[in-house]
Amino acid sequence: MGGIYSNAWPATTTFMQTAPRKARNSSSPTRRKGAAVTIHEVAQRAGVSPMTVSRVVNGNANVRAATRELVMRTVRELNYTPNAAARSLAAASGTRIALIYTNPSSAYLSELLVGALDGASKAATQLVLDTWDHMTRATERAAARKIAQSVAGVILPPPLCESKAVCSELVAAGIPVVAIASGRFQPDISGVRIDDFRAAQEMTEHLISFGHSRIAFIKGHPNQTASGLRYEGYQAAMAAAGIPVDPTLVQQGFFTYRSGLEAAEKLLARKKPPTAIFASNDDMAAAAVSVAHRRGLDVPRDISVVGFDDTPTATTVWPELTTIRQPIAAMAASSIDLLLRSIRRRKDGEARVVVDHVVAHMLVKRDSVAAPNPG
């Protein structure tokens, strides 16, 4: 029974009260079933005004240390959790955050959504989803300008976060932006990502540790930063192991199954085909598996294939793919956090802060890798 992990607030998930309407007589010490602790109860118990409690809870204003301490203790005692609805209503913090995506069938969209929406609901923030498909640069600019007027922050998954047009427009509008899973740290917007370079390096090392040396690489879409980093990671690992990279073993792909098909076709048509293929994402890896099968090659006996991202595709195909897992859901949730913090800062008139949050990835070993076939 999973549930979604918690972030900023105590173990219990936030409640939106189900209390009886009248009957909140302020002296009764017993909790009415289902009724949440309110700020008033905390205030009363601590002998301060609700306002002071509010200040303490929001860590915001200037409260004397002693008072703060007292209130915090009371909060803990009563296990008080601010009512998200009330908060966002009162604060007029109307903090809406947009999550804009293109390519709606992007495989990790579901995870992205789970994470983002969970993070948003924890913070009582409204998440606005928007799809920008088939847009020209100009349309994107316009859309960016428009969205900038109606939300307080934006989360940009790839490939949108690579669009200079979109980013600059958003930055110009002065609203905080977080790029999620974008390959490289960009100078003007914050990012939550994994270390693509390191991950690709590890994957390559993994392959090498099985004894592979003719390791082919299918590159990702050239205009996505992550593609370059993954390639560099591959190169670095190969170099570190003293294995020269055969340039004919590196093919350009575009993250699509189709492009993977073509790249793998070229790779396996060679007189001396590779013993392993490292594709820059799972779709292309799946395509490589398919090509291998078409040529009567067994995976992993005759050839090992690995992917990247750990999307549903990785476990759909057979054999299931060894790949790199990005904790997309967690990353999405942190994005919301980050954004909210920026927004608050901005409201307080502080300077824009850009952070680069790198989270841990994980090499997931499944059934698509084996030692090279000596035959």
Add this chain to the structure above:
Amino acid sequence: MGGIYSNAWPATTTFMQTAPRKARNSSSPTRRKGAAVTIHEVAQRAGVSPMTVSRVVNGNANVRAATRELVMRTVRELNYTPNAAARSLAAASGTRIALIYTNPSSAYLSELLVGALDGASKAATQLVLDTWDHMTRATERAAARKIAQSVAGVILPPPLCESKAVCSELVAAGIPVVAIASGRFQPDISGVRIDDFRAAQEMTEHLISFGHSRIAFIKGHPNQTASGLRYEGYQAAMAAAGIPVDPTLVQQGFFTYRSGLEAAEKLLARKKPPTAIFASNDDMAAAAVSVAHRRGLDVPRDISVVGFDDTPTATTVWPELTTIRQPIAAMAASSIDLLLRSIRRRKDGEARVVVDHVVAHMLVKRDSVAAPNPG
């Protein structure tokens, strides 16, 4: 600029205001930037009280048809969207709804989530996601009992909605349940689904219209109701066209890629292979394509392959699959609606009502179908 399709509500996605605090002088007709339309503005414009607007918007009470019409028009004109925070604060409705899923990589999960979360946020309802993987019947029972205590309604996508244990436990606890995309209308819980029988029938007719008669069928998981219906639809269409169904052309599958691989293998190993394969879902269809390719068959020139569900897989593989599209997102959103209505009814002490909501599906024609190869 897409947004998510709307259901009950106008084109724009829900708003939480970002308004200036003062300065809502009620006569100014110009929208202040970022300020959302409030119920008062609608009320004033329509010349009724806010309360009446509230009633109309919630479709709830008894409002005269003329008034309702007027208010609805005004709402549409002003593009009013209720403020979720205010609503849940005032209503103290604390309505939490659980969406429980197994098999997290289920391909349409993302769409399911988009729809459900969109619907939930529209209704200011907290959506709780829960994953129940690797559970025994007993654990499921316990989990059901537990969740029943903390939420007011449950949405059950397949395969969970097929579990008698879960359903009965939930029904016994007295909380409304909506099965989504479950094949058959179940007696004790409501459902939102497409007409699987009809859809399969149409798909088969589509194949027949191309001139196919040796049409193979790969069945879905035997314990999912939709599987049976799809198979029956196929049979019905064949019978209607006067084409006898060759039993050797029907293979059992389990909705997994792997099972599709095996089924297709058997099908194409025959002396006289089919000219078309109708797989009960996209994953198995993708597997069939892969097997065909392995055997040097071109899709669709040498063999046509069609799937069901229109999951990302359908457009990932090459050629892209002709398939049946279920409007999962819209279905999820209606589920929320349905649930909310049930919950409200239940609160009003009315009897439990079970509804069966069948939505329209769509045959999506792509590149995996052609006339049978005469050669």
Add this chain to the structure above:
DNA sequence: TTGAATTTTGATAGCGCTATCACTACGCTC
């Protein structure tokens, strides 16, 4: 020690919505 500058605290007034109940019509029965 006194006045002003500052920090800390509290009272008040909503945020946008809905529950509740009171009130108006308009039927109906007898």
Add this chain to the structure above:
DNA sequence: GAGCGTAGTGATAGCGCTATCAAAATTCAA
């Protein structure tokens, strides 16, 4: 036509929280 329901509507009073500003407590300088 008085009495009684019953739809349809509106006035009022909050839901739990925070913005705002005024008041109180504290500090500091002179």
